[in-house]
Amino acid sequence: MPLITKKAEVLAVYAEAAANKWVIPCFCTENLTTTEAILSAVLAHGQKLNRPDLPISIAITNLYKGRQQTVNYTGTRKWNLGLKLFLQDLKVLMGEDSPFAGLRVLIHLDHIQHDADQELLEWDMSQFSSIMYDASTVSFEDNIRLTREFVDRHGQEIVIEGACDEIKEATRAHADGDDDLTTAERAEDYLKRTGVDMFVANLGTEHRAAASTLHYRGDLAREIRQVTGHKTVLHGASSVSTEEIANLFDDGICKVNIWTTLERDTAPALLEDMLRNIAKIIPSGRIEELKQEGLLGSNISSQDGKTDIGFFTNSYRQQVFKLEMEKIITEYLQTWYR
Ligand SMILES: [Zn+2]
Incomplete structure (x- = not known):
């Protein structure tokens, strides 16, 4: 059972991770080379730890403006073909005759847009392990309403990661300071009203950053943990040094999404x-x-x-x-x- 997609089993992997004080890394990919690099590295690390079944989340974005990874997966530039190829690659790589067969892989749909990705949202969600339902670009109230509707429709079949706040793009001017960082009060409100399984908080990191000049706000994360438990997902990890994010479990982070550094x-x-x-x-x-x-x-x-x-x-x-x-x-x- 190397590809884990049943909701109860996916949640069990997160519970096991929490018991081990692990944070589940979620690496994005937009080609077979990256997918294989992720699997090879996890296999080698698991063997060192004597844990040959180490869990890993592998993700792909769809029509997300920041990066359309299913579109990049194939020269046809068709997202539906890219997504099918990604799924097929994973199936083959996790097959019985593959060296990676013993790993436990979670398939994550990342930054799925509430509007642009309507067509994908009609696909069978039970073939994925988790989905980030991203309505962070609309007002907070609309974000909550749309996310709640998605949870009501699909909450039984897939683990849902909500986007409490938008994570900035590195290319965007940000003279607006720290005003839009996620507070504990806001996170609690978002979690209660949407019913998501986990949520992305803005903790000072950025997407697609070119250099590690930012600071991850562990203090805010710990305040959020006090009211939500271990349900926070960190995005934009490539924008800070690994020392800054060495103790994420203690900060209440359950999953970290990483991509930019892999290509940059x-x-x-x-x-x-x-x-x-x-x-x-x-x-x-x-x-x-x-x-x-x-x-x-x-x-x-x-x-x-x-x-x-x-x-x-x-x-x-x-x-x-x-x-x-x-x-x-x-x-x-x-x-x-x-
Ligand atoms: Zn992200």
């Missing part, structure tokens, strides 16, 4: 690796042309070798990405699965 911090590794192996990737004549254009420096040599299939295929590029991603994922796993 692996692209430089690929660029560097390709530059170091450039003579094996493109013909020497092309290297000389790029030098003429000023794109390559004079100490790059075109004489070091000849092109090599081990370096110019997609398989090579994916491998560089995958290894870098596994390092990043492992750092988070070491932080929350101790």
Whole structure:
């Protein structure tokens, strides 16, 4: 039973995590390479802990303006095909003959939009483990009303993560300070009136941030925990250092969503690796042309070798990405699965 989608079983995984003082990491993906990097890193970490069945949540966004991951999953740019491919990849990777068969994987739909994602919301929700129902862009009262309606419709079949407050985009100007951080009072009100299983709070982090210059507000999280228990979900984890979010369980966080760092911090590794192996990737004549254009420096040599299939295929590029991603994922796993 490696893919866990029945609501009672999903909640049991969260209860087990809480008993172990674990925070469930939820990594987003928009391609098979990332999905495999997540599974490989979790498997390796679980083996180290002697817990070969470590649970992990793997997520994908749909028509969310911040990032449309199902759309990016396929060159057709069709979300429905992207979502089916994502589900199919997981099914195959969690099959009996797969090295990952012993893991417990939760499938999470992330940032599902109350308006743009209407069509997806008609799909059979029981094939997913959890869904973030995102109505955080409308007024607080409308957010509560829409979320309550969704809970009434689907609360029996799927774990629902509400979005109490909007998490800022890093690209947005934010002279508005800390005014829209989630307070304990607001979180309690939201949770009571919507009936969601867990909820996203704005604790100072941002989505798609380019650098770790922000601060996670653990003090606010602990105030929220006092009134809601362990039901808070943290988004925007890539915008703060891992030291800042080392003790999330004590702060009442049950799940953390991570994506940006997986792509942001692996692209430089690929660029560097390709530059170091450039003579094996493109013909020497092309290297000389790029030098003429000023794109390559004079100490790059075109004489070091000849092109090599081990370096110019997609398989090579994916491998560089995958290894870098596994390092990043492992750092988070070491932080929350101790
Ligand atoms: Zn998010």
